[in-house]
Amino acid sequence: MNETPTRVYAEIDLDAVRENVRALRARAPRAALMAVVKADAYGHGAVPCARAALEAGAAWLGTATPQEALALRAAGIGAPLLCWLWTPGGPWREAVEAGIDVSVSGMWALREVQEAARAAGRPARIQLKADTGLGRAGCQPADWAELVGAAAAAEAAGSVRVTGIWSHFACADEPGHPSIPLQLTAFGDMLAYAEKEGLEPEVRHIANSPATLTLPESHYDLVRCGLAVYGVSPAPELGTSAELGLRPAMSLKASVALVKTVPAGHGVSYGLHYTTGAETDLALIPAGYADGVPRHASGRGPVAVGGRIRHIAGRVAMDQFVVDLGRDHGPRRVRPGDEAVLFGSGAHGEPTAEDWAQAADTIAYEIVTRIGARVPRVYRNG
Numbered sequence: 001m002n003e004t005p006t007r008v009y010a011e012i013d014l015d016a017v018r019e020n021v022r023a024l025r026a027r028a029p030r031a032a033l034m035a036v037v038k039a040d041a042y043g044h045g046a047v048p049c050a051r052a053a054l055e056a057g058a059a060w061l062g063t064a065t066p067q068e069a070l071a072l073r074a075a076g077i078g079a080p081l082l083c084w085l086w087t088p089g090g091p092w093r094e095a096v097e098a099g100i101d102v103s104v105s106g107m108w109a110l111r112e113v114q115e116a117a118r119a120a121g122r123p124a125r126i127q128l129k130a131d132t133g134l135g136r137a138g139c140q141p142a143d144w145a146e147l148v149g150a151a152a153a154a155e156a157a158g159s160v161r162v163t164g165i166w167s168h169f170a171c172a173d174e175p176g177h178p179s180i181p182l183q184l185t186a187f188g189d190m191l192a193y194a195e196k197e198g199l200e201p202e203v204r205h206i207a208n209s210p211a212t213l214t215l216p217e218s219h220y221d222l223v224r225c226g227l228a229v230y231g232v233s234p235a236p237e238l239g240t241s242a243e244l245g246l247r248p249a250m251s252l253k254a255s256v257a258l259v260k261t262v263p264a265g266h267g268v269s270y271g272l273h274y275t276t277g278a279e280t281d282l283a284l285i286p287a288g289y290a291d292g293v294p295r296h297a298s299g300r301g302p303v304a305v306g307g308r309i310r311h312i313a314g315r316v317a318m319d320q321f322v323v324d325l326g327r328d329h330g331p332r333r334v335r336p337g338d339e340a341v342l343f344g345s346g347a348h349g350e351p352t353a354e355d356w357a358q359a360a361d362t363i364a365y366e367i368v369t370r371i372g373a374r375v376p377r378v379y380r381n382g
Contacts, residue, residue, distance in 0.1 A: 005376045006337075008254040008287040012044050014052040015381040016249035016345070020231045021056035023245045024223070028212050031219040032203070034060035034082065036226035038068055043292075043371045044230050044250055047075045048379050053229060054079055060203075062224055066091050066100070073098040082127060082164070084137065092116030092124070101125040101163055105137045110150055110160075117159045126151070127164030128194065132186035132206070133179055134170040141190060148194045155199070164203045165191055169218075172210040173235035184218060209234040213244060231345070232353050232364045240354065241346070248352060250368055251344035252375075256305065256336050258284040259325070268322050269314030274299065281325040283310075285340050288319040292371035293342065300359040302351035304341040307331035309351065343367070 025033050035053035037046040050061050050072060060080045063069040069083035070091065083095060084103035093116040095102050104110050104126045117124040128151055131138030139147045154160045167187045171177035187206050194201070207218040209228035227234045231248035233241045241248055261281050268274040268282065276282075283305060289295045293316050301312040303323055308330040310323040325334055346352040353367040360367070 004378055006255050007257075008252070008291055009376045009378050010043070010371050011251045011253060011378045011380060012048070013247075013249050013251075013380045014048060016231050016247040017044070017049050017052040017229060018056035020229050020246050020249070021053050021058050021225075024209075024212055024225050024228055025057050028207070028216070028219045028223045031205075031207075032059035032222045034058065034062045034205070034222055034224045035229050036062040036224055037072070038062065038064040038226070039369050040068075042227055042230050042232075042365065043368045045377050045379070046072065047077070048377075048382065049229070049249075050077055050079075052382075058229075060222060062226075066095050066102075069100045070094055070098060073100065084127075084129065088112065093120050096120045096122060096124045099125065101127050103127050103129045103137070103166070104147070104151070105129045105131070105139050106143070107147060107150060110147065110154065114154055114159045123158060124160045125163045126160050127166055127201070127203075128162060128199075130165065130167045130187060130190040132167040132183040132190065134168050134183075136168070138167060141186065144190050144193060148197050148199065152198050162194075162199045162201055164205065164222075165194055165199070165201045166204065167206045169206065169208055169211055172208055172215060172218075174237060175214055180215065184215075210238055213238060227365055227368075230368065232368060234365075236354065241352070247347075248343075248345040250353070250371075251350075252287075252342040252371060253344075254285050254287045254340045254342065256283050256334060256338045256340055257286040257320070258282075258336055259334055267314075268324070269298075269317060271315055274314035274322075274324075276324065278327075280327060281329065281334070282313065283323050283325050283334055283340070284320055285323060285342075286320050287342070287375075288317045288321060290318045290372065291375050293321065294356070294360040294362065294367070294370065296362065297356060297360040301342070302355050302359060304344075304348075304350040305338065306334035309349070 035058040041049035064085040129138040203222040204220040205222035207223040212223040231246040298315040313324040341350040
C-alpha cells in the first residue's frame with residue numbers, strides 16, 4: 001500500500017520482526033527456530049512476516065490450519081512448514097503435494113494421510129504429536145505404542161516419512177509450575193520409545209515462546225516461537241517486551257474524526273455509562289469492536305492523543321469510541337485528523353498491547369490477533 005489510510009490502520013515494522021527472530025535465536029543457539037505465523041501471523045500478516053522471519057534466520061514456519069499453510073506455499077514460500085490442526089477429510093493430499101509437514105495425533109489421521117500419500121504418489125512428511133499433559137491435540141501415552149508402531153510400519157512401506165516428534169507445554173508461561181518438569185519427563189520418555197522403535201526424526205520440539213525464553217533444557221532441535229516473534233511478551237510473569245529484549249512490531253493508529261465541546265452532565269456512548277463532570281471536549285476515534293478494539297476495554301482502554309494518555313469514555317461501539325480530552329488538551333490542541341495511537345512499542349510513551357490486555361482482562365495474544373481484516377496493514381522496512 002502506497003498511501004497511509006486515514007481512518008484506522010495497523011503499522012507493522014518488519015525490522016522489528018527480524019530483530020526479534022535474531023534475539024530469540026540467541027536465546028536458543030543450539031536449536032533451529034520455527035516462526036509461527038498462524039492466525040495471519042497473530043494479526044501482523046502471514047506472508048510479509050514469514051518472509052521477514054526467514055530473512056532473519058528462522059529455519060521453519062508453523063501454522064495451525066492447512067489453509068494457512070497452503071496460502072504460504074501459494075505465495076511462493078518454500079521453507080520447511082509444519083501444520084498441526086487437522087480434522088477428518090482435511091486437504092491432506094494438497095498438503096502432501098505441497099511438501100507440508102502434517103501433525104498426526106492419532107490413528108485416524110495416520111490412515112488419512114497415508115491414503116493421501118498413495119493418491120499423490122509421494123511419501124507424506126508427518127510429525128507425531130505427543131500429549132504430555134496439555135490435554136488438547138496429541139497422542140496419549142497409553143496409545144503411543146500403537147501410533148508409533150503404525151507410523152514405523154508406514155515409513156517402512158514408503159508411504160510416510162516421520163520427520164518430527166513434538167509436544168506442547170501447558171504452563172511454560174508460569175515459571176516454576178509443577179507441570180513443566182512432568183511434561184519434560186513425559187516427552188523424554190515418549191521420544192525415547194519412538195527412537196527405540198526405529199524412528200529417526202529430523203526435529204524434536206516442545207518449546208514455545210515462553211520455554212524458548214526461560215527453559216533451555218526444553219530446546220531440543222527446534223523451538224517454536226509465536227507471539228515473541230512479533231515482539232510482544234508472552235506473559236507478564238516473564239517480563240515486559242523490553243525486559244525480554246523484544247520490540248513490538250505492530251502499532252494500531254487512527255485519525256481523530258471529530259472534536260466537540262459538550263456541557264457538564266452530558267452522557268457519552270451507548271448506555272450513557274459515562275457522564276461528563278464539567279464542560280469538556282470530546283474526541284471521536286473511528287475504530288471499534290468491528291476492527292478488533294475490545295468492547296471489554298470500555299471505560300479503560302488507553303489511547304495516546306495530543307501528547308497525553310487518555311482513556312476511553314463510555315462504551316466501545318462497533319465502529320467508534322470517544323475519549324474525554326478535558327478543556328486543557330495538554331501540549332497542543334487536539335484537532336480532527338490528529339493521530340491517535342491505541343498501542344505500539346511503548347518506546348515513545350504510547351500504550352502497549354499489554355496495557356490493552358490489562359484493560360480488557362485478557363492476554364496480549366488476543367489484542368493483536370483480534371485486529372480485523374477491515375483494518376489495513378501498512379508495512380515498514382519491507
